[in-house]
Amino acid sequence: xxxxxxxxxxxxxxxxxxxxxxxxxxxxxxxxxxxxxxxxxxxxxxxxxxxxxxxxxxxxxxxxxxxxxxxxxxxxxxxxxxxxxxxxxxxxxxxxxxxxxxxxxxxxxxxxxxxxxxxxxxxxxxxxxxxxxxxxxxxxxxxxxxxxxxxxxxxxxxxxxxxxxxxxxxxxxxxxxxxxxxxxxxxxxxxxxxxxxxxxxxxxxxxxxxxxxxxxxxxxxxxxxxxxxxxxxxxxxxxxxxxxxxxxxxxxxxxxxxxxxxxxxxxxxxxxxxxxxxxxxxxxxxxxxxxxxxxxxxxxxxxxxxxxxxxxxxxxxx
Amino acid sequence: xxxxxxxxxxxxxxxxxxxxxxxxxxxxxxxxxxxxxxxxxxxxxxxxxxxxxxxxxxxxxxxxxxxxxxxxxxxxxxxxxxxxxxxxxxxxxxxxxxxxxxxxxxxxxxxxxxxxxxxxxxxxxxxxxxxxxxxxxxxxxxxxxxxxxxxxxxxxxxxxxxxxxxxxxxxxxxxxxxxxxxxxxxxxxxxxxxxxxxxxxxxxxxxxxxxxxxxxxxxxxxxxxxx
Numbered sequence: 229x230x231x232x233x234x235x236x237x238x239x240x241x242x243x244x245x246x247x248x249x250x251x252x253x254x255x256x257x258x259x260x261x262x263x264x265x266x267x268x269x270x271x272x273x274x275x276x277x278x279x280x281x282x283x284x285x286x287x288x289x290x291x292x293x294x295x296x297x298x299x300x301x302x303x304x305x306x307x308x309x310x311x312x313x314x315x316x317x318x319x320x321x322x323x324x325x326x327x328x329x330x331x332x333x334x335x336x337x338x339x340x341x342x343x344x345x346x347x348x349x350x351x352x353x354x355x356x357x358x359x360x361x362x363x364x365x366x367x368x369x370x371x372x373x374x375x376x377x378x379x380x381x382x383x384x385x386x387x388x389x390x391x392x393x394x395x396x397x398x399x400x401x402x403x404x405x406x407x408x409x410x411x412x413x414x415x416x417x418x419x420x421x422x423x424x425x426x427x428x429x430x431x432x433x434x435x436x437x438x439x440x441x442x443x444x445x446x447x448x449x450x451x452x453x454x455x456x457x458x459x460x461x462x463x464x465x466x467x468x469x470x471x472x473x474x475x476x477x478x479x480x481x482x483x484x485x486x487x488x489x490x491x492x493x494x495x496x497x498x499x500x501x502x503x504x505x506x507x508x509x510x511x512x513x514x515x516x517x518x519x520x521x522x523x524x525x526x527x528x529x530x531x532x533x534x535x536x537x538x539x540x541x542x543x544x545x546x
Numbered sequence: 547x548x549x550x551x552x553x554x555x556x557x558x559x560x561x562x563x564x565x566x567x568x569x570x571x572x573x574x575x576x577x578x579x580x581x582x583x584x585x586x587x588x589x590x591x592x593x594x595x596x597x598x599x600x601x602x603x604x605x606x607x608x609x610x611x612x613x614x615x616x617x618x619x620x621x622x623x624x625x626x627x628x629x630x631x632x633x634x635x636x637x638x639x640x641x642x643x644x645x646x647x648x649x650x651x652x653x654x655x656x657x658x659x660x661x662x663x664x665x666x667x668x669x670x671x672x673x674x675x676x677x678x679x680x681x682x683x684x685x686x687x688x689x690x691x692x693x694x695x696x697x698x699x700x701x702x703x704x705x706x707x708x709x710x711x712x713x714x715x716x717x718x719x720x721x722x723x724x725x726x727x728x729x730x731x732x733x734x735x736x737x738x739x740x741x742x743x744x745x746x747x748x749x750x751x752x753x754x755x756x757x758x759x760x761x762x763x764x765x766x767x768x769x770x771x772x773x
Contacts, residue, residue, distance in 0.1 A: 243717045245633070252710050312688070314670070356583070 268332040286322040286385030337383040370394035413440035443470035451477040475499040554731040561751040585674035593762040600758035612642030620645040664694040677769020
Protein backbone atom coordinates (compact mmCIF):
# COMPACT_ATOMS: atom_id res chain seq x y z
CA UNK A 229 0.00 0.00 0.00
CA UNK A 230 1.24 3.49 -0.78
CA UNK A 231 0.83 4.69 2.79
CA UNK A 232 3.27 2.23 4.31
CA UNK A 233 6.03 4.78 4.83
CA UNK A 234 3.71 7.42 6.20
CA UNK A 235 2.78 5.38 9.25
CA UNK A 236 5.88 3.35 9.82
CA UNK A 237 7.43 6.02 12.04
CA UNK A 238 4.83 5.42 14.76
CA UNK A 239 5.02 1.66 14.89
CA UNK A 240 7.14 1.65 18.06
CA UNK A 241 4.63 3.71 20.10
CA UNK A 242 1.68 1.47 19.36
CA UNK A 243 -0.02 -1.10 21.52
CA UNK A 244 -0.56 -4.66 20.46
CA UNK A 245 -4.20 -5.60 19.86
CA UNK A 246 -4.11 -7.94 22.86
CA UNK A 247 -2.78 -5.21 25.16
CA UNK A 248 -5.34 -2.73 23.87
CA UNK A 249 -8.35 -5.00 24.31
CA UNK A 250 -7.02 -6.08 27.69
CA UNK A 251 -7.01 -2.43 28.77
CA UNK A 252 -10.47 -1.93 27.28
CA UNK A 253 -11.79 -4.95 29.21
CA UNK A 254 -10.26 -3.67 32.45
CA UNK A 255 -11.58 -0.14 31.97
CA UNK A 256 -15.03 -1.43 31.04
CA UNK A 257 -15.15 -3.69 34.08
CA UNK A 258 -13.99 -0.83 36.28
CA UNK A 259 -16.64 1.49 34.80
CA UNK A 260 -19.44 -1.02 35.21
CA UNK A 261 -18.22 -1.84 38.71
CA UNK A 262 -18.09 1.81 39.72
CA UNK A 263 -21.57 2.50 38.36
CA UNK A 264 -22.89 -0.43 40.39
CA UNK A 265 -21.02 0.66 43.50
CA UNK A 266 -22.37 4.20 43.06
CA UNK A 267 -25.91 2.97 43.69
CA UNK A 268 -26.87 4.32 47.13
CA UNK A 269 -28.71 1.27 48.43
CA UNK A 270 -26.25 -1.27 47.04
CA UNK A 271 -24.87 -2.25 50.46
CA UNK A 272 -28.27 -3.12 51.87
CA UNK A 273 -29.31 -4.86 48.64
CA UNK A 274 -26.22 -7.08 48.69
CA UNK A 275 -26.49 -7.93 52.39
CA UNK A 276 -30.18 -8.73 52.01
CA UNK A 277 -29.47 -10.84 48.94
CA UNK A 278 -26.89 -12.85 50.88
CA UNK A 279 -29.27 -13.23 53.78
CA UNK A 280 -26.96 -11.32 56.11
CA UNK A 281 -29.45 -8.52 56.65
CA UNK A 282 -33.14 -8.90 57.32
CA UNK A 283 -35.49 -7.24 54.84
CA UNK A 284 -37.27 -4.58 56.93
CA UNK A 285 -40.87 -5.55 57.64
CA UNK A 286 -43.54 -3.48 59.33
CA UNK A 287 -45.91 -4.91 61.90
CA UNK A 288 -49.44 -5.18 60.52
CA UNK A 289 -50.85 -3.38 63.58
CA UNK A 290 -48.28 -0.56 63.40
CA UNK A 291 -49.03 3.10 62.76
CA UNK A 292 -47.09 2.66 59.53
CA UNK A 293 -49.30 -0.21 58.30
CA UNK A 294 -52.56 1.38 59.42
CA UNK A 295 -51.99 5.03 58.57
CA UNK A 296 -48.96 5.50 56.32
CA UNK A 297 -49.33 2.51 53.97
CA UNK A 298 -52.85 3.33 52.70
CA UNK A 299 -51.75 6.88 52.01
CA UNK A 300 -48.62 5.90 50.08
CA UNK A 301 -50.52 3.25 48.15
CA UNK A 302 -53.26 5.56 46.96
CA UNK A 303 -51.17 8.71 46.42
CA UNK A 304 -47.65 7.58 45.51
CA UNK A 305 -47.52 3.96 44.35
CA UNK A 306 -48.79 4.63 40.82
CA UNK A 307 -45.38 6.11 39.98
CA UNK A 308 -43.33 4.60 42.81
CA UNK A 309 -44.73 1.08 42.94
CA UNK A 310 -44.89 -2.24 41.23
CA UNK A 311 -45.61 -0.95 37.72
CA UNK A 312 -43.36 2.09 37.65
CA UNK A 313 -40.39 3.03 39.75
CA UNK A 314 -39.65 6.66 39.00
CA UNK A 315 -36.13 7.48 40.21
CA UNK A 316 -35.82 3.82 41.21
CA UNK A 317 -37.97 4.60 44.21
CA UNK A 318 -40.66 2.24 45.49
CA UNK A 319 -43.07 3.43 48.13
CA UNK A 320 -45.28 0.34 48.09
CA UNK A 321 -43.35 -1.48 50.79
CA UNK A 322 -41.72 -0.67 54.10
CA UNK A 323 -38.38 -1.97 52.81
CA UNK A 324 -38.65 0.11 49.62
CA UNK A 325 -39.48 3.24 51.57
CA UNK A 326 -36.47 2.83 53.86
CA UNK A 327 -34.22 1.86 50.93
CA UNK A 328 -34.86 5.06 48.98
CA UNK A 329 -34.22 5.71 45.28
CA UNK A 330 -31.35 6.41 42.97
CA UNK A 331 -30.65 9.70 44.71
CA UNK A 332 -30.41 8.01 48.08
CA UNK A 333 -32.62 7.69 51.13
CA UNK A 334 -35.91 9.59 51.19
CA UNK A 335 -36.37 9.20 54.91
CA UNK A 336 -34.12 10.08 57.83
CA UNK A 337 -35.80 8.52 60.85
CA UNK A 338 -36.47 11.16 63.46
CA UNK A 339 -35.35 14.01 61.18
CA UNK A 340 -38.38 15.33 59.36
CA UNK A 341 -36.60 18.47 58.19
CA UNK A 342 -33.99 16.57 56.23
CA UNK A 343 -36.22 13.78 54.96
CA UNK A 344 -36.68 14.14 51.20
CA UNK A 345 -40.16 12.60 51.35
CA UNK A 346 -41.33 15.15 53.89
CA UNK A 347 -39.72 18.01 51.95
CA UNK A 348 -41.31 17.00 48.66
CA UNK A 349 -44.84 16.67 49.99
CA UNK A 350 -44.52 20.04 51.72
CA UNK A 351 -43.56 22.04 48.60
CA UNK A 352 -46.25 24.17 46.91
CA UNK A 353 -47.69 22.39 43.88
CA UNK A 354 -46.20 25.10 41.62
CA UNK A 355 -42.73 23.85 42.57
CA UNK A 356 -41.23 21.48 39.99
CA UNK A 357 -40.08 19.14 42.73
CA UNK A 358 -43.43 18.98 44.54
CA UNK A 359 -44.91 15.52 45.11
CA UNK A 360 -47.45 14.44 44.05
CA UNK A 361 -46.56 16.52 40.99
CA UNK A 362 -48.71 19.33 39.66
CA UNK A 363 -51.84 18.10 37.99
CA UNK A 364 -52.38 15.51 40.69
CA UNK A 365 -54.15 16.45 43.91
CA UNK A 366 -51.72 17.39 46.70
CA UNK A 367 -51.85 15.55 50.01
CA UNK A 368 -54.26 16.97 52.56
CA UNK A 369 -52.82 18.68 55.63
CA UNK A 370 -53.84 15.66 57.71
CA UNK A 371 -52.07 13.30 55.33
CA UNK A 372 -48.90 15.41 55.43
CA UNK A 373 -49.07 15.48 59.23
CA UNK A 374 -49.39 11.68 59.37
CA UNK A 375 -46.21 11.25 57.30
CA UNK A 376 -44.28 13.93 59.18
CA UNK A 377 -45.25 12.56 62.59
CA UNK A 378 -44.33 9.05 61.56
CA UNK A 379 -40.86 10.20 60.40
CA UNK A 380 -40.43 12.38 63.49
CA UNK A 381 -41.17 9.35 65.67
CA UNK A 382 -38.40 7.31 64.07
CA UNK A 383 -40.13 5.94 60.93
CA UNK A 384 -40.89 2.83 62.91
CA UNK A 385 -42.47 -0.34 61.61
CA UNK A 386 -43.70 -1.40 65.04
CA UNK A 387 -44.82 1.78 66.83
CA UNK A 388 -48.62 1.55 67.16
CA UNK A 389 -49.86 4.95 68.21
CA UNK A 390 -48.55 8.45 67.75
CA UNK A 391 -50.02 11.11 70.01
CA UNK A 392 -51.48 14.03 68.14
CA UNK A 393 -51.96 12.18 64.87
CA UNK A 394 -55.05 13.30 62.99
CA UNK A 395 -57.96 10.90 63.30
CA UNK A 396 -58.32 8.56 60.33
CA UNK A 397 -61.11 9.30 57.93
CA UNK A 398 -63.82 6.67 58.23
CA UNK A 399 -64.03 4.52 55.17
CA UNK A 400 -67.49 3.70 53.90
CA UNK A 401 -67.85 0.79 51.57
CA UNK A 402 -71.13 0.34 49.75
CA UNK A 403 -72.01 -3.28 49.11
CA UNK A 404 -72.15 -4.33 45.50
CA UNK A 405 -75.67 -4.39 44.15
CA UNK A 406 -76.70 -7.86 43.01
CA UNK A 407 -79.17 -6.75 40.36
CA UNK A 408 -80.07 -10.28 39.30
CA UNK A 409 -80.96 -11.28 42.86
CA UNK A 410 -83.12 -8.17 43.34
CA UNK A 411 -84.87 -8.74 40.01
CA UNK A 412 -85.62 -12.30 41.06
CA UNK A 413 -87.08 -11.17 44.38
CA UNK A 414 -89.24 -8.55 42.70
CA UNK A 415 -90.36 -10.77 39.84
CA UNK A 416 -93.49 -12.44 41.37
CA UNK A 417 -95.19 -9.09 42.01
CA UNK A 418 -93.40 -6.93 39.45
CA UNK A 419 -96.29 -6.84 36.98
CA UNK A 420 -98.80 -6.03 39.72
CA UNK A 421 -96.56 -3.28 41.12
CA UNK A 422 -96.28 -1.71 37.68
CA UNK A 423 -100.03 -1.86 37.11
CA UNK A 424 -100.86 -0.27 40.47
CA UNK A 425 -98.12 2.33 40.04
CA UNK A 426 -99.94 3.30 36.84
CA UNK A 427 -103.22 3.54 38.67
CA UNK A 428 -101.79 5.43 41.68
CA UNK A 429 -98.94 7.56 40.29
CA UNK A 430 -96.33 8.48 42.89
CA UNK A 431 -97.89 6.38 45.63
CA UNK A 432 -96.02 3.07 45.36
CA UNK A 433 -92.23 2.74 45.34
CA UNK A 434 -89.62 0.16 46.24
CA UNK A 435 -88.10 0.90 49.62
CA UNK A 436 -84.55 0.69 48.24
CA UNK A 437 -82.72 -0.40 45.11
CA UNK A 438 -81.60 -3.66 46.70
CA UNK A 439 -84.98 -4.88 47.99
CA UNK A 440 -88.38 -6.04 46.81
CA UNK A 441 -90.09 -4.36 49.80
CA UNK A 442 -92.47 -1.50 49.08
CA UNK A 443 -93.51 1.73 50.67
CA UNK A 444 -96.68 3.59 49.96
CA UNK A 445 -97.16 7.30 50.36
CA UNK A 446 -100.68 8.51 49.65
CA UNK A 447 -100.39 11.72 51.68
CA UNK A 448 -100.04 13.90 48.58
CA UNK A 449 -103.31 12.52 47.21
CA UNK A 450 -105.01 13.68 50.43
CA UNK A 451 -108.72 12.93 50.47
CA UNK A 452 -108.60 11.52 46.93
CA UNK A 453 -107.28 8.37 48.55
CA UNK A 454 -109.75 6.39 50.63
CA UNK A 455 -110.55 2.95 52.00
CA UNK A 456 -111.40 1.50 48.60
CA UNK A 457 -108.05 2.64 47.21
CA UNK A 458 -106.15 1.05 50.07
CA UNK A 459 -108.15 -2.11 49.47
CA UNK A 460 -106.97 -2.01 45.84
CA UNK A 461 -103.38 -2.24 47.09
CA UNK A 462 -104.16 -5.49 48.92
CA UNK A 463 -102.22 -7.67 46.38
CA UNK A 464 -99.05 -5.88 47.53
CA UNK A 465 -99.85 -6.13 51.24
CA UNK A 466 -97.22 -8.78 51.96
CA UNK A 467 -94.46 -6.46 50.73
CA UNK A 468 -95.41 -3.13 52.29
CA UNK A 469 -93.02 -2.01 55.02
CA UNK A 470 -93.97 1.66 55.27
CA UNK A 471 -97.29 3.38 54.73
CA UNK A 472 -97.90 7.12 54.92
CA UNK A 473 -101.64 7.71 54.76
CA UNK A 474 -101.50 11.11 56.53
CA UNK A 475 -104.35 13.43 55.55
CA UNK A 476 -106.06 10.81 53.37
CA UNK A 477 -109.71 9.79 53.60
CA UNK A 478 -109.01 6.37 55.11
CA UNK A 479 -111.18 5.42 58.09
CA UNK A 480 -111.32 2.72 60.73
CA UNK A 481 -112.56 0.39 58.00
CA UNK A 482 -109.00 0.19 56.61
CA UNK A 483 -107.44 -0.77 59.92
CA UNK A 484 -107.92 -4.57 59.54
CA UNK A 485 -106.19 -4.36 56.12
CA UNK A 486 -103.22 -2.55 57.71
CA UNK A 487 -103.12 -4.87 60.73
CA UNK A 488 -102.79 -7.84 58.36
CA UNK A 489 -99.69 -6.45 56.60
CA UNK A 490 -96.94 -8.80 57.80
CA UNK A 491 -93.97 -6.49 57.21
CA UNK A 492 -95.47 -3.10 57.99
CA UNK A 493 -93.02 -1.27 60.25
CA UNK A 494 -93.98 2.42 60.02
CA UNK A 495 -97.52 3.65 59.70
CA UNK A 496 -98.70 7.24 59.52
CA UNK A 497 -102.36 7.95 60.01
CA UNK A 498 -102.04 11.57 61.20
CA UNK A 499 -104.85 13.89 60.10
CA UNK A 500 -107.20 11.05 59.14
CA UNK A 501 -110.64 10.12 60.40
CA UNK A 502 -109.44 7.00 62.22
CA UNK A 503 -110.59 6.86 65.86
CA UNK A 504 -110.73 3.33 67.13
CA UNK A 505 -107.37 1.73 66.45
CA UNK A 506 -107.85 -1.27 68.69
CA UNK A 507 -106.49 -4.39 67.04
CA UNK A 508 -103.97 -2.54 64.93
CA UNK A 509 -101.25 -3.42 67.42
CA UNK A 510 -101.58 -6.97 66.07
CA UNK A 511 -99.60 -5.88 62.97
CA UNK A 512 -96.63 -8.21 63.54
CA UNK A 513 -93.77 -5.93 62.47
CA UNK A 514 -95.14 -2.54 63.51
CA UNK A 515 -92.50 -0.34 65.14
CA UNK A 516 -93.94 3.17 64.93
CA UNK A 517 -97.35 4.76 64.51
CA UNK A 518 -98.28 8.41 63.93
CA UNK A 519 -101.81 9.45 64.91
CA UNK A 520 -101.33 13.22 65.32
CA UNK A 521 -104.57 15.19 64.80
CA UNK A 522 -106.86 12.21 65.07
CA UNK A 523 -109.54 11.21 67.52
CA UNK A 524 -107.48 8.32 68.83
CA UNK A 525 -107.78 8.30 72.60
CA UNK A 526 -104.90 8.00 74.99
CA UNK A 527 -106.24 4.84 76.52
CA UNK A 528 -106.16 3.04 73.17
CA UNK A 529 -102.41 3.59 72.93
CA UNK A 530 -101.43 1.56 75.99
CA UNK A 531 -101.57 -1.71 74.08
CA UNK A 532 -99.18 -0.29 71.46
CA UNK A 533 -96.70 0.98 74.02
CA UNK A 534 -96.87 -2.37 75.79
CA UNK A 535 -95.68 -4.01 72.55
CA UNK A 536 -92.83 -1.55 72.25
CA UNK A 537 -94.41 0.38 69.38
CA UNK A 538 -93.51 4.08 69.35
CA UNK A 539 -96.60 6.20 69.02
CA UNK A 540 -96.68 9.83 67.94
CA UNK A 541 -99.81 11.85 68.83
CA UNK A 542 -103.09 10.47 70.09
CA UNK A 543 -104.84 11.19 73.35
CA UNK A 544 -103.73 14.48 74.86
CA UNK A 545 -100.39 14.43 73.09
CA UNK A 546 -99.32 16.54 70.11
CA UNK B 547 4.48 16.43 8.86
CA UNK B 548 0.80 15.75 9.30
CA UNK B 549 -0.09 19.41 9.00
CA UNK B 550 1.49 19.99 5.60
CA UNK B 551 -1.46 20.92 3.40
CA UNK B 552 -0.33 19.05 0.30
CA UNK B 553 -0.17 15.77 2.19
CA UNK B 554 -3.68 16.10 3.53
CA UNK B 555 -6.84 15.47 1.54
CA UNK B 556 -10.40 16.46 2.37
CA UNK B 557 -12.62 13.40 2.87
CA UNK B 558 -15.42 14.58 5.18
CA UNK B 559 -17.70 17.47 4.23
CA UNK B 560 -18.87 20.06 6.72
CA UNK B 561 -22.42 18.63 7.11
CA UNK B 562 -21.07 15.20 8.12
CA UNK B 563 -18.66 16.68 10.65
CA UNK B 564 -21.25 18.98 12.14
CA UNK B 565 -23.73 16.12 12.24
CA UNK B 566 -21.26 13.87 14.03
CA UNK B 567 -20.33 16.33 16.77
CA UNK B 568 -23.89 17.62 17.14
CA UNK B 569 -25.01 14.06 17.83
CA UNK B 570 -22.34 13.77 20.51
CA UNK B 571 -23.50 16.98 22.18
CA UNK B 572 -27.22 16.21 21.82
CA UNK B 573 -26.80 12.72 23.26
CA UNK B 574 -25.16 14.22 26.34
CA UNK B 575 -27.82 16.94 26.62
CA UNK B 576 -30.64 14.42 26.20
CA UNK B 577 -29.22 12.11 28.85
CA UNK B 578 -28.48 14.92 31.31
CA UNK B 579 -31.84 16.67 30.85
CA UNK B 580 -33.79 13.43 31.34
CA UNK B 581 -31.73 12.53 34.38
CA UNK B 582 -32.25 15.94 35.98
CA UNK B 583 -35.89 16.23 34.95
CA UNK B 584 -35.43 19.21 32.60
CA UNK B 585 -38.05 17.76 30.29
CA UNK B 586 -38.58 20.80 28.08
CA UNK B 587 -34.85 20.77 27.28
CA UNK B 588 -35.13 17.00 26.70
CA UNK B 589 -37.96 17.59 24.23
CA UNK B 590 -36.02 20.22 22.27
CA UNK B 591 -32.89 18.10 22.30
CA UNK B 592 -34.82 15.03 21.10
CA UNK B 593 -36.56 16.88 18.29
CA UNK B 594 -33.24 18.41 17.20
CA UNK B 595 -31.85 14.88 17.08
CA UNK B 596 -34.82 13.85 14.97
CA UNK B 597 -34.21 16.70 12.53
CA UNK B 598 -30.52 15.79 12.27
CA UNK B 599 -31.26 12.09 11.78
CA UNK B 600 -33.74 12.83 9.00
CA UNK B 601 -31.16 15.10 7.44
CA UNK B 602 -28.48 12.40 7.72
CA UNK B 603 -30.69 9.84 5.98
CA UNK B 604 -31.33 12.26 3.13
CA UNK B 605 -27.64 13.20 3.02
CA UNK B 606 -26.83 9.49 2.86
CA UNK B 607 -28.78 9.35 -0.38
CA UNK B 608 -27.81 12.58 -2.13
CA UNK B 609 -24.82 13.89 -0.14
CA UNK B 610 -21.09 13.79 -0.77
CA UNK B 611 -19.48 10.49 -1.75
CA UNK B 612 -18.21 9.62 1.73
CA UNK B 613 -21.62 10.42 3.24
CA UNK B 614 -23.58 8.07 1.00
CA UNK B 615 -24.92 4.75 2.23
CA UNK B 616 -24.02 3.25 -1.14
CA UNK B 617 -20.41 4.18 -0.45
CA UNK B 618 -20.02 2.61 2.95
CA UNK B 619 -22.60 -0.17 3.26
CA UNK B 620 -20.88 -3.31 2.01
CA UNK B 621 -22.13 -6.91 1.91
CA UNK B 622 -21.52 -8.85 5.16
CA UNK B 623 -18.93 -11.08 3.50
CA UNK B 624 -16.79 -8.06 2.77
CA UNK B 625 -17.19 -6.81 6.34
CA UNK B 626 -16.00 -10.16 7.67
CA UNK B 627 -13.11 -10.14 5.20
CA UNK B 628 -12.18 -6.64 6.30
CA UNK B 629 -12.26 -7.57 10.00
CA UNK B 630 -10.14 -10.67 9.35
CA UNK B 631 -7.68 -8.54 7.44
CA UNK B 632 -7.64 -6.04 10.31
CA UNK B 633 -6.81 -8.78 12.78
CA UNK B 634 -4.10 -10.02 10.45
CA UNK B 635 -2.48 -6.59 10.32
CA UNK B 636 -3.58 -5.61 6.82
CA UNK B 637 -3.15 -1.95 6.01
CA UNK B 638 -6.22 -1.29 3.90
CA UNK B 639 -7.33 2.31 3.94
CA UNK B 640 -10.71 3.82 3.23
CA UNK B 641 -11.47 7.42 2.40
CA UNK B 642 -14.78 7.36 4.28
CA UNK B 643 -16.20 4.78 6.67
CA UNK B 644 -14.57 1.38 6.53
CA UNK B 645 -16.85 -1.67 5.91
CA UNK B 646 -17.30 -2.34 9.64
CA UNK B 647 -17.74 1.33 10.53
CA UNK B 648 -20.37 1.70 7.80
CA UNK B 649 -22.69 -0.71 9.53
CA UNK B 650 -21.95 0.95 12.83
CA UNK B 651 -23.19 4.23 11.32
CA UNK B 652 -26.39 2.57 10.14
CA UNK B 653 -26.91 0.86 13.51
CA UNK B 654 -26.43 4.15 15.35
CA UNK B 655 -28.83 6.00 13.06
CA UNK B 656 -31.43 3.19 13.43
CA UNK B 657 -31.15 3.02 17.21
CA UNK B 658 -31.20 6.80 17.62
CA UNK B 659 -34.22 7.01 15.33
CA UNK B 660 -36.00 4.34 17.38
CA UNK B 661 -35.09 6.26 20.53
CA UNK B 662 -36.46 9.53 19.18
CA UNK B 663 -39.58 7.82 17.82
CA UNK B 664 -40.44 6.16 21.13
CA UNK B 665 -39.67 9.42 22.92
CA UNK B 666 -42.37 11.19 20.90
CA UNK B 667 -44.97 8.88 22.48
CA UNK B 668 -43.41 8.57 25.93
CA UNK B 669 -44.47 10.07 29.22
CA UNK B 670 -42.59 10.44 32.46
CA UNK B 671 -45.61 9.32 34.44
CA UNK B 672 -45.56 12.56 36.31
CA UNK B 673 -45.78 15.89 34.56
CA UNK B 674 -44.43 15.48 31.08
CA UNK B 675 -45.29 13.57 27.93
CA UNK B 676 -43.87 13.43 24.42
CA UNK B 677 -45.56 15.57 21.75
CA UNK B 678 -47.51 12.63 20.28
CA UNK B 679 -48.19 10.69 23.50
CA UNK B 680 -51.83 11.73 23.59
CA UNK B 681 -52.41 10.04 20.22
CA UNK B 682 -52.01 6.61 21.83
CA UNK B 683 -53.50 5.00 24.92
CA UNK B 684 -51.86 5.56 28.29
CA UNK B 685 -50.87 1.89 28.37
CA UNK B 686 -49.20 2.11 24.97
CA UNK B 687 -47.45 5.32 26.01
CA UNK B 688 -46.16 3.67 29.18
CA UNK B 689 -44.91 0.66 27.22
CA UNK B 690 -43.13 2.94 24.75
CA UNK B 691 -41.61 4.81 27.68
CA UNK B 692 -40.16 1.56 28.98
CA UNK B 693 -38.79 0.80 25.50
CA UNK B 694 -37.36 4.36 25.40
CA UNK B 695 -35.47 3.55 28.58
CA UNK B 696 -34.30 0.18 27.22
CA UNK B 697 -33.03 1.57 23.91
CA UNK B 698 -30.79 3.95 25.83
CA UNK B 699 -28.78 0.90 26.90
CA UNK B 700 -28.31 -0.06 23.25
CA UNK B 701 -27.14 3.47 22.51
CA UNK B 702 -24.61 3.17 25.33
CA UNK B 703 -23.47 -0.17 23.94
CA UNK B 704 -23.04 1.21 20.41
CA UNK B 705 -21.25 4.32 21.69
CA UNK B 706 -18.95 2.05 23.68
CA UNK B 707 -18.24 -0.07 20.55
CA UNK B 708 -17.66 3.11 18.55
CA UNK B 709 -15.19 4.57 21.04
CA UNK B 710 -13.38 1.25 21.48
CA UNK B 711 -13.05 0.95 17.69
CA UNK B 712 -11.75 4.50 17.35
CA UNK B 713 -9.30 3.79 20.18
CA UNK B 714 -8.22 0.62 18.40
CA UNK B 715 -7.44 2.51 15.21
CA UNK B 716 -5.60 5.21 17.13
CA UNK B 717 -3.59 3.13 19.57
CA UNK B 718 -3.11 -0.14 17.71
CA UNK B 719 -3.24 0.82 14.06
CA UNK B 720 -1.80 4.31 14.49
CA UNK B 721 -4.66 5.81 12.50
CA UNK B 722 -6.24 8.86 14.10
CA UNK B 723 -9.89 8.94 13.00
CA UNK B 724 -10.91 11.72 15.38
CA UNK B 725 -8.83 14.53 13.95
CA UNK B 726 -10.16 14.07 10.38
CA UNK B 727 -13.69 14.17 11.78
CA UNK B 728 -12.79 17.67 13.07
CA UNK B 729 -10.78 19.05 10.16
CA UNK B 730 -12.35 16.93 7.42
CA UNK B 731 -8.89 15.98 6.11
CA UNK B 732 -7.01 12.72 6.18
CA UNK B 733 -3.33 12.09 5.64
CA UNK B 734 -2.73 11.17 2.01
CA UNK B 735 -0.69 8.21 3.22
CA UNK B 736 -3.76 6.70 4.91
CA UNK B 737 -5.99 6.89 1.88
CA UNK B 738 -6.45 4.56 -1.06
CA UNK B 739 -4.29 5.34 -4.05
CA UNK B 740 -7.28 6.28 -6.15
CA UNK B 741 -9.61 8.83 -4.68
CA UNK B 742 -12.79 9.96 -6.35
CA UNK B 743 -14.71 11.99 -3.79
CA UNK B 744 -17.43 14.29 -5.06
CA UNK B 745 -18.68 16.88 -2.57
CA UNK B 746 -22.33 17.87 -2.78
CA UNK B 747 -22.94 21.60 -2.63
CA UNK B 748 -23.57 23.07 0.78
CA UNK B 749 -26.84 24.79 -0.14
CA UNK B 750 -28.39 21.38 -0.82
CA UNK B 751 -27.43 20.37 2.71
CA UNK B 752 -29.02 23.55 4.06
CA UNK B 753 -32.16 22.86 2.06
CA UNK B 754 -32.41 19.29 3.37
CA UNK B 755 -31.70 20.49 6.91
CA UNK B 756 -34.48 23.09 6.59
CA UNK B 757 -36.95 20.42 5.47
CA UNK B 758 -35.88 18.06 8.31
CA UNK B 759 -36.12 20.84 10.87
CA UNK B 760 -39.55 21.71 9.45
CA UNK B 761 -40.76 18.15 10.00
CA UNK B 762 -39.49 18.13 13.59
CA UNK B 763 -41.05 21.54 14.26
CA UNK B 764 -44.32 20.36 12.75
CA UNK B 765 -44.36 17.38 15.12
CA UNK B 766 -43.74 19.70 18.04
CA UNK B 767 -46.59 21.99 16.95
CA UNK B 768 -48.86 18.96 16.52
CA UNK B 769 -48.02 17.98 20.07
CA UNK B 770 -48.92 21.42 21.36
CA UNK B 771 -52.17 21.45 19.40
CA UNK B 772 -53.23 18.06 20.80
CA UNK B 773 -53.13 19.66 24.22
